Each structure stands twice: as structure tokens, then as C-alpha cells.
Amino acid sequence: MVIQLYDLAGVDENRRFSPYCWRIRMALVHKELQVQTIPWRFTDKAAIAFSGQGAVPVLVDGDLTVVDSWRIANYLEDQYPDRAPLFGCEAARHHALFIKLWVERVLNPLALRMVALDIFKHLHEKDRAYFRETREKRFGMSLEAYVSNREQARDGFREALAPLRAFLGEQPFLGGLKPLFADYLVFGTFQWMRCVSDFQVLAKDDPVYAWRARLLDLYGGLARAAVGYPV
Amino acid sequence: MVIQLYDLAGVDENRRFSPYCWRIRMALVHKELQVQTIPWRFTDKAAIAFSGQGAVPVLVDGDLTVVDSWRIANYLEDQYPDRAPLFGCEAARHHALFIKLWVERVLNPLALRMVALDIFKHLHEKDRAYFRETREKRFGMSLEAYVSNREQARDGFREALAPLRAFLGEQPFLGGLKPLFADYLVFGTFQWMRCVSDFQVLAKDDPVYAWRARLLDLYGGLARAAVGYPV
Numbered sequence: 001m002v003i004q005l006y007d008l009a010g011v012d013e014n015r016r017f018s019p020y021c022w023r024i025r026m027a028l029v030h031k032e033l034q035v036q037t038i039p040w041r042f043t044d045k046a047a048i049a050f051s052g053q054g055a056v057p058v059l060v061d062g063d064l065t066v067v068d069s070w071r072i073a074n075y076l077e078d079q080y081p082d083r084a085p086l087f088g089c090e091a092a093r094h095h096a097l098f099i100k101l102w103v104e105r106v107l108n109p110l111a112l113r114m115v116a117l118d119i120f121k122h123l124h125e126k127d128r129a130y131f132r133e134t135r136e137k138r139f140g141m142s143l144e145a146y147v148s149n150r151e152q153a154r155d156g157f158r159e160a161l162a163p164l165r166a167f168l169g170e171q172p173f174l175g176g177l178k179p180l181f182a183d184y185l186v187f188g189t190f191q192w193m194r195c196v197s198d199f200q201v202l203a204k205d206d207p208v209y210a211w212r213a214r215l216l217d218l219y220g221g222l223a224r225a226a227v228g229y230p231v
Numbered sequence: 232m233v234i235q236l237y238d239l240a241g242v243d244e245n246r247r248f249s250p251y252c253w254r255i256r257m258a259l260v261h262k263e264l265q266v267q268t269i270p271w272r273f274t275d276k277a278a279i280a281f282s283g284q285g286a287v288p289v290l291v292d293g294d295l296t297v298v299d300s301w302r303i304a305n306y307l308e309d310q311y312p313d314r315a316p317l318f319g320c321e322a323a324r325h326h327a328l329f330i331k332l333w334v335e336r337v338l339n340p341l342a343l344r345m346v347a348l349d350i351f352k353h354l355h356e357k358d359r360a361y362f363r364e365t366r367e368k369r370f371g372m373s374l375e376a377y378v379s380n381r382e383q384a385r386d387g388f389r390e391a392l393a394p395l396r397a398f399l400g401e402q403p404f405l406g407g408l409k410p411l412f413a414d415y416l417v418f419g420t421f422q423w424m425r426c427v428s429d430f431q432v433l434a435k436d437d438p439v440y441a442w443r444a445r446l447l448d449l450y451g452g453l454a455r456a457a458v459g460y461p462v
Contacts, residue, residue, distance in 0.1 A: 091319025094407045095326030102333065102394040162336040167329050176325045 002034045006048055006058040009039035010122040010196070015227040017119065017195035019108070019188035020069040021057045022223070026184035027073050029219045031083035042127040069188075070100060073181050086181035096182045099174065106160050107189050111201075113153035117143045118197035154201055161208050168207040172214065179218065187215040187223070195228035202231070233265045237279055237289040240270035241353035241427070246458040248350065248426035250339070250419035251300040252288045253454070257415035258304050260450045262314035273358040300419075301331060304412050317412035327413045330405065337391050338420050342432075344384035348374045349428035385432055392439050399438040403445065410449065418446040418454070426459035433462070 005028070008018035016022070016037070028035045040047060040056050051058045051067050059066045059075070066075045074093070077086045087093040116135060120143055123131055132143060139146045147153075164186065167174065174182035190212050193201055202209040212231070216224040236259070239249035247253070247268065259266045271278060271287050282289045282298050290297045290306070297306045305324070308317045318324040347366060351374055354362055363374060370377045378384075395417065398405065405413035421443050424432055433440040443462070447455035 085322075088322025089320035091316075091323035091406055091411055091413075092326055094402055094405060095323055095330060095413055097401060098330060098394060098398050098405060098413075099326060101397040105393040105397060163329060163333040166332040166336060170328060171325055174325060174329060175322055180322055182322075182326055182329075 001062055002036050003028065004060040005035050005037045006040040006056045006060075007037040008056050009041060009124070011124045012122075012227060013039040015122055015195060017122065017192055017228070018056060019192035022188040022191045023069045023181070023184045024057045024059065024072050026179075026187065026215075026218070026223070027076055027086055027181055029222055030086060030179070030181075030184070031076055031080050033076070033080065033083070041124045043130050070097070077181075088175075088180060092180070092182075096180070096185065099182045100185045102163075103185050103189055107157065107186070110153050110157040110160060111189055111193055113147060114150040114157065114199055114201060115147070115193050115197040117147045118199070122196045150199065154199075157201060158203075158206070161206075164211075165207050168211050172211070179215065183215060187212065190215075190231075191223050191226070191228070194231045195226060198229040200231065232293055233267050234259065235291040236266050236268045237271040237287045237291075238268040239287050240272060240355070242355045243353075243458060244270040246353055246426060248353065248423055248459075249287060250423035253419040253422045254300045254412070254415045255288045255290065255303050257410075257418065257446075257449070257454070258307055258317055258412055260453055261317060261410070261412075261415070262307055262311050264307070264311065264314070272355045274361050301328070308412075319406075319411060323411070323413075327411070327416065330413045331416045333394075334416050334420055338388065338417070341384050341388040341391060342420055342424055344378060345381045345388065345430055345432060346378070346424050346428040348378045349430070353427045381430065385430075388432060389434075389437070392437075395442075396438050399442050403442070410446065414446060418443065421446075421462075422454050422457070422459070425462045426457060429460040431462065 005021065005024060007016050007021045007025070009016055016039070025035070025037070045054045048054065048056065048058045051065050053067055055067070057067070057069055057072055059072045061079070066072045073086055077093075087096055116139075120128060120131055136142055171177070173179040174186065190201075193199070202212065236252065236255060238247050238252045238256070240247055247270070256266070256268070276285045279285065279287065279289045282296050284298055286298070288298070288300055288303055290303045292310070297303045304317055318327055347370070351359060351362055367373055402408070404410040405417070421432075424430070433443065
């Protein structure tokens with residue numbers, strides 16, 4: 001039975017913009033595993049109640065349900081060890097966890113400062129009040145105020161990319177000559193932004209721009225073909 | 232013949248404070264390799280001219296000379312593959328390079344904002360003019376001005392540690408249950424600071440504080456026994 005993935009969607013059910021779901025989309029194709037994605041909206045809590053929580057990605061593989069992008073990646077690695085590795089070894093898995101936390105603690109907050117309102121604009125009608133209310137409570141201000149200085153957020157975002165930019169002077173992917181899950185961890189954030197926003201977060205001469213282009217082109221251009229804005 | 236390491240020293244030749252040399256001290260003891268350290272000052276360029284450049288660490292292993300902390304770690308890993316691994320696999324090595332660059336691009340500039348003047352105060356007389364001149368040119372201001380708001384730098388430093396702090400909620404070391412070179416990459420920066428400064432950069436209830444204590448205690452307390460200030 002084909003793997004199923006509950007995948008965050010916008011008003012257009014083909015607009016899939018979750019950074020965490022994109023990590024798993026990339027991990028699945030990396031392992032050459034077929035997947036059926038199921039469009040899901042923030043307020044479709046009942047549809048994933050069987051998973052014991054209320055967020056995507058939710059992966060269903062036969063009788064097994066796995067939630068949380070990090071746990072899903074680890075599940076796929078351990079369940080399908082004969083497919084291309086997502087990590088490489090235990091040490092690499094630990095280091096990838098550090099990279100995950102760098103993405104989530106450093107990059108994602110700056111990304112939200114740029115695209116939070118663009119996310120809202122692409123949501124299904126039924127999700128809008130929920131999203132605005134929960135995010136405005138978290139941010140302590142309106143969505144509009146939160147993104148009101150996104151040029152400054154972009155400066156901070158580009159500066160925060162310094163370690164990745166320096167790395168790309170040495171290797172084409174965080175995995176070395178080939179991408180690994182560490183690449184998808186970072187790429188999810190870029191794909192999230194481009195799927196909802198035409199705001200150009202990277203300069204064209206940035207090595208990170210070229211790296212993102214390599215990720216967009218992987219696997220027959222899976223991520224580039226997704227509904228979103230050109231970059 | 233025992234490995235030799237040219238190691239940055241202060242006016243007290245037993246005060247060894249280079250973050251890059253500390254990475255290698257830890258890597259050598261990790262691999263249970265004996266080392267003879269040779270105290271070296273910034274202006275002792277002639278003493279390491281044989282290495283083709285002017286900075287430490289410089290490692291001499293028999294007929295071979297290796298410079299640069301990253302290259303030395305890679306050399307040790309490849310030359311002594313039967314000893315405890317510093318990386319674990321190629322993927323982990325690439326990810327560790329990312330962590331190295333995070334340390335150097337994010338943490339070290341903030342560390343210098345806290346301890347640049349303390350470094351100067353511990354230098355050998357013959358190094359002081361050199362250090363002041365090169366650093367003040369790089370910083371675009373006096374050493375005194377550069378560290379004049381080190382409480383603010385400490386706030387930034389603590390905030391920049393967010394990914395490591397979150398990681399330490401999951402695992403005791405960046406290597407998992409045991410330290411790897413990734414841990415020494417970060418630890419070098421902390422050891423650098425404590426060897427020249429009594430400025431307390433971490434709160435005692437910070438998980439990073441506990442991680443640093445674990446590193447200080449490794450290998451019979453090698454790093455804790457080093458000449459420096461208590462933390």
C-alpha cells in the first residue's frame with residue numbers, strides 16, 4: 001500500500017507550502033518511495049485526529065502512523081535502510097539535528113517576518129480566522145505589523161545564512177557531493193517562502209541562490225514544478 | 232616520534248588560549264595520541280615559517296607538517312582511522328564543517344566583542360603591538376571601544392546559542408552520547424574565552440553551561456586543568 005502524507009494546502013489545494021511537509025516530500029523521493037499526498041488545512045483537525053495530535057506532516061505507512069518531520073525522517077531511514085540514506089551514520093544524524101534546530105530557531109523566525117501575511121493570503125477561507133488569531137497572539141501584533149519591515153528581516157535572514165554560504169564555497173550540498181536530509185531541512189524553509197510569496201529573499205549572485213536552484217532541480221524538478229512563485 | 236603542536240601562548244607560556252589549537256588538543260587526546268606542545272606567540276613567524284604560513288595550530292607528525300585546525304582534524308582522522316573517530320562518516324564530516332562555520336561566522340565574532348581586550352592583556356610583551364595594530368585595523372576601532380558593551384555582546388552570544396541549547400535538550404553531545412570533533416569545534420571558543428577572561432559568558436542554569444562542564448571534565452579534566460579563569 002502506498003505511503004500517505006497529509007500535506008498542508010492553501011485555497012488552491014495544489015499549493016503545498018509547509019516547510020516541514022516539504023522536508024518529507026524531498027525525503028520520500030530521495031528514497032524512491034511512492035507517496036499519495038492528501039491536502040490538509042489548518043482547521044482539518046478531525047481528519048488527523050487518529051494521529052493523536054493536530055499538525056502535519058502526518059505519514060501513514062500501512063498500519064503505522066508517524067508525526068513530526070524529524071521523527072518521520074528517522075522512521076523512513078530506519079524502515080527503509082536499503083534505500084539511499086538520508087543521514088549516513090549516527091553521528092551525521094545528530095549533526096543534522098543541530099542543523100534542523102538552526103533552521104527552526106534562526107531562519108524560520110526571520111522567514112515569518114517576511115511571509116506571514118503572504119501565507120494568510122493564500123489560506124483557504126476556513127483557515128483564515130484560525131491562522132490570524134493564533135499567529136497574532138504568538139507575535140503580539142497584527143500580521144500586517146509583523147511583516148511591515150520585511151526588507152530589514154531580509155537583511156537579517158541573509159546575514160544569518162553566513163555559515164551555509166561559507167559552506168557552499170567548499171561543497172555543493174550539506175551532504176557533500178549529493179544532498180542529504182540536512183539539505184532538505186534547510187530547503188523546506190525556502191520552498192515554504194516561494195510557494196506563498198513573490199518576495200525575493202536571495203540575491204541572484206548568492207551561493208545560496210545557486211544551491212536552492214540545485215534543490216529545485218532535483219528529482220526531475222519536483223520542487224520547481226510545485227505551485228508557487230518564480231525565484 | 233611524538234606529534235608536535237605549535238600552540239598559541241600568552242606571557243605565561245602555560246596559558247594556551249587559541250580556540251583553534253584547543254580543537255586539536257581535544258582531537259589528539261580523543262584519538263589517544265601523545266603530543267608535545269610548543270608554546271608559540273603571534274610574532275614568532277620565523278619559528279613556523281617551515282609550514283609555509285604564519286598561524287597556529289601547526290602540527291608536525293614525523294616528516295609531515297599540517298596547518299589549519301580543520302585540515303589537521305581531517306589529517307588525524309584519515310591517518311589514524313583505527314583510533315576513535317572524530318567524525319563518524321563522510322556525511323558527518325560535511326555536517327561538522329557546517330558547525331565549524333557556524334562557530335566561526337556567528338559565535339567567534341561575538342566572543343571577540345567580549346574578550347578582545349582580555350586577550351591583549353595576557354599577551355607576551357613582544358606580541359602586544361602586533362595584536363593591537365592588526366585587530367584595531369580589522370575592527371575599525373580601539374580594542375577598548377570594541378569591548379565597551381560586552382553585556383550586549385553577551386546577550387547576542389547567548390541568543391546565538393539557541394540551536395545548541397535546543398540540541399542539548401535531546402542529546403548530551405553534538406556527537407550523541409559521546410563527544411565528536413563537532414563538540415570540540417564549539418568548545419574551543421568557550422575554552423579560548425575562559426583562558427583569558429573572568430567574564431562569565433553563560434548563566435549557570437543554561438544547558439550549554441552543563442555541556443561545557445562535561446567538555447572541561449573529559450580526559451581527566453585536561454581542559455579544566457589548563458591555565459585560565461574558573462567558570
